Amino acid sequence: xKQLTILSGKGGTGKTSITACFAVLAKxxxxxxxxxxxxxxHMLLHPEVIETQQxxxxxxxxxxxxxxxxxxxxxxxxxxxxxxxxxxxxxxxxEGCGVCTVVCPVNAVELVERISGTxxxxxxxxxxxxxxxxxxxxxNSGRLVTLVRENAKTTAQKEKCDIVIxxxxxxxxxxxxxxxxxxxxxxxxxxxxxxxxHDLKRALKLLDxxxxxxxxxxxxxxVNVDNTNKILSFCRENGIEGFxxxxxxxxxxxxxxxxKTVIEYSPESGVSKEIESMWxxxxxxxx
Amino acid sequence: MIISVASGKGGTGKTLVSVNMxxxxxxxxxxxxxxxxxxxxxxxxPHIYKTEPVFNxxxxxxxxxxxxxxxxxxxxxxxxxxxxxxxxxxFPEMCVSCGGCAIVCPEKAITLEKHKIGVIKFGSVExxxxxxxxxxxxxxxxxxxxxxxxxxxxxSENVILDSPPGTxxxxxxxxxxxxxxxxxxxxxxxxxHDLKISIEVLRRIGIPFGVVVNRAGVGDKKVxxxxxxxxxxxxxxxxxxxxxxxxxxxxxxxxxxxxEWEEKFRALHKEIAELTQK
Numbered sequence: 001x002k003q004l005t006i007l008s009g010k011g012g013t014g015k016t017s018i019t020a021c022f023a024v025l026a027k028x029x030x031x032x033x034x035x036x037x038x039x040x041x042h043m044l045l046h047p048e049v050i051e052t053q054q055x056x057x058x059x060x061x062x063x064x065x066x067x068x069x070x071x072x073x074x075x076x077x078x079x080x081x082x083x084x085x086x087x088x089x090x091x092x093x094x095e096g097c098g099v100c101t102v103v104c105p106v107n108a109v110e111l112v113e114r115i116s117g118t119x120x121x122x123x124x125x126x127x128x129x130x131x132x133x134x135x136x137x138x139x140n141s142g143r144l145v146t147l148v149r150e151n152a153k154t155t156a157q158k159e160k161c162d163i164v165i166x167x168x169x170x171x172x173x174x175x176x177x178x179x180x181x182x183x184x185x186x187x188x189x190x191x192x193x194x195x196x197x198h199d200l201k202r203a204l205k206l207l208d209x210x211x212x213x214x215x216x217x218x219x220x221x222x223v224n225v226d227n228t229n230k231i232l233s234f235c236r237e238n239g240i241e242g243f244x245x246x247x248x249x250x251x252x253x254x255x256x257x258x259x260k261t262v263i264e265y266s267p268e269s270g271v272s273k274e275i276e277s278m279w280x281x282x283x284x285x286x287x
Numbered sequence: 288m289i290i291s292v293a294s295g296k297g298g299t300g301k302t303l304v305s306v307n308m309x310x311x312x313x314x315x316x317x318x319x320x321x322x323x324x325x326x327x328x329x330x331x332x333p334h335i336y337k338t339e340p341v342f343n344x345x346x347x348x349x350x351x352x353x354x355x356x357x358x359x360x361x362x363x364x365x366x367x368x369x370x371x372x373x374x375x376x377x378f379p380e381m382c383v384s385c386g387g388c389a390i391v392c393p394e395k396a397i398t399l400e401k402h403k404i405g406v407i408k409f410g411s412v413e414x415x416x417x418x419x420x421x422x423x424x425x426x427x428x429x430x431x432x433x434x435x436x437x438x439x440x441x442x443s444e445n446v447i448l449d450s451p452p453g454t455x456x457x458x459x460x461x462x463x464x465x466x467x468x469x470x471x472x473x474x475x476x477x478x479x480h481d482l483k484i485s486i487e488v489l490r491r492i493g494i495p496f497g498v499v500v501n502r503a504g505v506g507d508k509k510v511x512x513x514x515x516x517x518x519x520x521x522x523x524x525x526x527x528x529x530x531x532x533x534x535x536x537x538x539x540x541x542x543x544x545x546x547e548w549e550e551k552f553r554a555l556h557k558e559i560a561e562l563t564q565k
Contacts, residue, residue, distance in 0.1 A: 009324050011297010011452040016477065037455040038295040038481040059364060079344075079385045092459055092492060097364055097385030111364075136487040139456040142427065170297035170452045171323035174427035177380075194538035195302065195326040202324060202424055209425040223529075224536035250505065256476055257507045 001156050002286045003164045003183040005034075007207070009199030011170035013191045014219040017252055018275060019167040020044040020261040023126050025279045030161050031124070032152035033131040034145045034179040035169035036117065044261050047122030047129045055132065055147060057116030057140035058096030061089045067108035074100035074109060092137045117144050121151050128155045142174035149179070163286065172206045180206070184286060185213040187243065191220050192227035200231065204240065215285075217244040217278060244278035246271055288560055289446040291320075291465040291494075295481025297452035299471045300501035300525065302326045303535060305449035307542040311552035314414045316444045320461040321451040322405060322420035322432040329538050333410030333417045341420070341435045342401035343384040343428065348375045352396035359388035359397060380427055405432045407439070416444075433460045445556070454484045459492065466563045468496040469522070475506035479513060486519070495563065499555075502527040520562075523555050 006019045016033075020041060023031045033041040061082070063074070068087065075083035078100060082093035091114075100109045116138040122129045130152035132144050152164045168179040180186055186207050190200040200216065207214045216235050221228040228245065235242045247270055255265030263272045292305045306327055309317040319327040328335075346359075346368070353375050360370040367381035368388060379402065389397040404426045410417040418439045420432040429451070437460075440446055450461040462468050470485055472478040482498070489496050498514055503524040514521050525531065534541045542548035 008297075010326070012299060035453075037453045037458075038297075038484060040296070040477040040480055043476050043480060077386070077390070079383075093463075095383050095385065097383060097387055098362060099385050099387040099390065102362070102387060102391055134455055136454060136484060137459055137491050139459075141453075141455045171321075171429070171457075172424060173323045173422060173429040173457070175455075176323075177425075177427050191536075193536035194329045195324075195535075198326060198329055199324040205424040223532050227536055253475055253505050259476070 001153070001162055001164065003166060004282070004286060005166040005168050005180050005183045005186045006189060007168040007176065007180070007186050007203050008170060008189045009172060009203035010190070010196050013189045013196060015189050016040045016044070016167055017256065017262065018189055018217070019165055021263045021275045022165050022279050023124065024261050024263045025276060026126065026163055026165065026283070028127050028161050029163045029165050030128045030130060030152045030156040032148050032164060032166045033129070034148055034166050034175065036132045036141050036144045036148065036175065037134045037169070039131055039133060041167050042131060043259060044256065045124045045129060046259070047120070047124050047131065049120050049122045051121040053119045054115050055117040055119050055144050056113050057138060057143055059111040060091050060094050060096050060114045061100050061109050062112050063087065063089055064108045067106050069106055071105060073103045073105065077103045095139065116140055119144065119147050119151060121155055127161055128159055130155060142178040145175045145178035172202055176206070177210070180210055180212050183212055185215065187215045187217055187282065189217050189219055190231060192218060192224040192231060197227060197231060215241050215243040215282065217246065219246045220248040221245045222247050243281060244274055246274050288563060289440065289448065289465040290559055291448040291450055291462040291468045292471060293450035293458055293462055293468055293485060294452060294471045295454050295485040296472070296477050299473045299478060301449055301452070301471050302330065303501065304469065304471050304499055305447055306330045306540050307548065308552045308556055309415055309447050310540055311542055311549045312445060312556045314444065316416045316418070316441055316446045317449065318436050318439065318446065319417070319419035319449045320433045320436055321449055322422045322429050322436065323451060325419045325421060327417060327449055328410065328419055330540050331412050331415065331417060333412045335408050335410040337409040338406050340403050341405045341407060341432050343404050343431050344386060344399040345379045345382050345384065345402045346377060346388050346397045347400045348377060349396045349398070350375070352394045354394055356393065358391050358393060362387050362391045383428070384431070404428060407432065407435050429457045430460050433457060454481070454488050459488065462489065462494055463492065465494060467559050468494050469499055469559070470496055471499045471501055472510055473502045473506065474500055474508070474510045476509070478506070479510045482510065483513070497522040497559065497562070499523045499525065501525045522558060523551065
């Protein structure tokens with residue numbers, strides 16, 4: 001079984017739209033939506049949930065008001081400013097590290113488990129999907145990404161799917177790192193803007209740091225052809241394979257509005273043709 | 288007044304709004320809190336006059352003093368220390384720098400050492416003071432750098448914070464303590480879905496907010512319907528225009544080429560000021 005992650009660095013370049021098309025083209029894949037704090041893939045793939053799991057992320061500190069002697073040591077030692085001036089726990093800022101529980105002279109603080117989100121395994125028309133939803137304002141998205149990936153892997157083994165396609169989140173921090181460790185390859189989707197180029201380079205550096213083979217695809221290439229050429233020559237100079245150049249086409253948004261992937265909604269469009277040829281090349285390289 | 292500019296979905300136009308509003312309102316401090324992928328400087332070409340390192344504290348275990356009792360490992364909620372019968376192993380990428388292991392170690396074998404995880408940079412363009420953070424590639428923790436950027440806030444000034452995408456810790460850390468949060472969205476199903484999550488978080492932490500619809504004209508009308516139902520103000524609409532997209536792609540703030548927008552961003556800022564005073 002192979003694992004492919006779709007990344008971008010910059011948000012909004014088209015990761016999810018492309019991932020959803022790949023799911024359709026792969027026919028028997030497990031798709032993992034690892035953008036757990038703003039997941040969108042379900043709106044194109046319409047999963048039917050088979051299994052639901054509660055995600056217990058970090059714990060949270062709770063102060064027993066009756067025991068508390070208001071000494072303020074917990075506030076002083078907290079590295080996350082999670083104890084307010086009137087010595088209450090700010091649950092959103094609390095990392096659940098437990099320092100307050102050990103510095104409290106009267107044992108008035110304890111760590112309790114909290115439910116930080118929900119993970120799902122679902123059936124989709126074209127295979128299976130592992131996804132999740134982090135509760136609003138909760139931290140620890142990295143751990144939830146790891147759980148989604150484990151679910152995707154076990155489902156792929158059970159259902160004999162030969163590929164796991166992972167939709168990552170923007171950025172290069174903890175949830176992104178959790179979505180690329182140990183994968184066979186990554187496709188970075190970029191756009192020909194200065195921001196897109198800047199963020200692509202940082203994403204590629206991250207993939208290189210974790211020794212992941214990377215491919216690049218330029219979405220909406222015709223918005224700025226000069227920048228597209230710059231990205232292509234950057235890829236050539238750095239020995240990175242360019243895997244697709246997708247034109248700007250309002251059909252992509254239109255298909256999203258209709259709850260469909262562009263491949264299903266408009267199979268004959270230039271966008272669909274390019275994504276299909278990209279997938280065929282990628283699939284050959286992976287297996 | 289501190290305004291944060293955020294969005295659940297990435298690529299909806301946070302940077303576009305932050306930069307153009309900052310350039311339209313006179314003296315301002317713009318803080319780019321998207322430390323994983325900072326972009327504001329690409330549109331501003333500021334003169335960078337100072338760069339400061341940002342550190343977090345990672346334990347160092349003195350093997351001479353360590354008795355491998357395992358107390359630190361038992362304490363650590365993040366599995367950042369593994370202790371066997373003859374060795375203590377540290378996984379710095381798991382460490383959140385709480386410092387608890389050093390407190391619980393009965394042998395005082397653990398000290399905390401500074402590790403560089405990124406930088407913050409200071410720049411300026413005319414009336415605009417820019418501060419932005421840059422997480423070192425490969426380091427997972429963005430929040431300490433966001434905190435370092437936010438330490439530079441000058442409360443007496445007009446401050447604009449450009450938030451990273453998403454709705455989890457980096458977003459929460461950025462918008463905390465701001466007077467108003469401007470949520471930039473696009474009129475598509477993805478834009479609406481992620482807007483709703485952001486609003487849930489902002490309601491939970493109690494920050495007033497309003498919406499900017501970018502790329503107006505594409506997609507559908509559901510963002511508008513939702514805002515009307517929920518009584519949420521749409522403070523500005525930026526139409527989808529090829530010219531705006533092209534200028535952005537070249538790193539040119541569109542309000543400097545399409546002058547009528549300078550006035551619109553000034554009016555937006557003024558309206559937010561009035562809303563927060565009520």
